Amino acid sequence: MTSHWDAIRRHWQLLGPPLRPPPDAVETYERELDLQSAHVLLLGVTPELADLGKTMLAVDESASMIASIWPGDTGTRKAVIGNWLDLPIASNSVDAVIGDGCLSALHSSTARLHLLAEIERVLKPGGRAGLRLFAGPEAPDDLAAVRELTLAGGVATFHELKWRIAMSCTGGYPDRAIKVKAILKAFDALFADREELSLATGWDMAVIGTIDVYATSQASYSFASAAVLVGEASRHFGRGRLAPTGTYDMVERCPLLVLEQPRR
Template sequence: MTNHWDNYHRHWKLLDAPLRPTPETVGIFDRELDLKDADVLLLGVTPELAVLGRSMVAIDQSASMISGVWAGDNASRKAMAGNWLDLPAERASFDAVIGDGCLSAVDSKAARGLLFGEIARVLKPGRRAAIRVFARPETADDLRGVHALVLAGGVENFHALKWRIAMACTTHDCDNTVDVQAIRTAFDRLFPDREALAAQTGWSMASINTIDVYAGSETRYSFATLATLVDEASGWFYEVRIVPSGSYPLAERCPLLVFGSAKLR
């Protein structure tokens, strides 16, 4: 068993929206947080977001992701290894905190709470954060319905399919978790003939085979509903709102959660 993040960087260039932010989404981060003169903390090493801010510190737990995905250190930005739930940063040291999908990369309600708490700790008073979220719908997808939607041409790319399957397999308890191995198992059950799927959809086999990074991984994701994420963020911040993140496959499930003005604790 392993943590698939150590191999994930090898597949990075094969990923597309919704798994990676589009230029439109990057512009929305910039607009919502007014990042031009901001000292920014980036949770993860998403290269598309590395252009934002006056200065940036990116923190990721995986040295392989830092070496394989990060846009590179320069005079105004640097990446370092660290735990999002215990950030190596001083209290009130950043004008903004941003991240892409990080609330799904932690695997429980408790972990999401710790992450919100750390963001509240490192943000300067009155400043804001924005995270693009992957939120499952209030009414869960049915896997048979997902299969039918693919065959009808209603799923734009493989990565949108992967997230639909993941959300359909997510638990309905407070943690809203799914084992990444279960995503791959469900996919193989729905589409046992990958070449037939490629022929049916026009998706490349290289794209489809990115699902195999989950093989043998003990990592879990969480896909909470938008209402749940807003409620959890509201426990830590006075100002919480949802901002559409652009137009791309499954964008309606991937808005920005923008929040700020941390509550005193």
């Protein structure tokens, strides 16, 4: 998985919403979790979230991502190498845990539940978590319809298209997982002529080419529905709710899962 993220970081600046959180999504974390005076744990090194909280510790498995994407350590924030499923911090030690798309970076329901248990462990009593989701629809989109919608100008960005394809090709519940190689395969089957896609949408060929890092990746993503993810979270938290994260394209599939009342 580390090698996958090492490849992703090389074209990080070409990525955009919904893959990266726009300003209105960042504001949602602050509004829903009241982070101003919080000691925060960030899962990953999402630079847009680096300035949230009174203090922040970011944990990422990839040294390359930390070196390339993280905006730098300061007196109040720091990034360290670590495994989300075995977080390198003490129990009951942070006020809030945040993450952007982190549940979809895991390949199974079992892994998601393991992460939720770790979040529960490290939170102080009364702590809260906010995780922006990439939630798949209850019924997958028809791929032929996705192609037609895209060529008609109904898909705003290439990154939205990637996620629509991925969410339509996942396996069954509860995992709803897909190998990233399979996302590339499905994309190539739908859009064999990339120049045609570029001309129809106005998307730069370099941006379309970002999907090619999936070719040699061994990683898998998961796109469970919001209802499934709320149900999984309920095993570790007494209260879970979904908050809208703005007005950007595909926002309806990217709510913030707000978790409160750790059950331990």
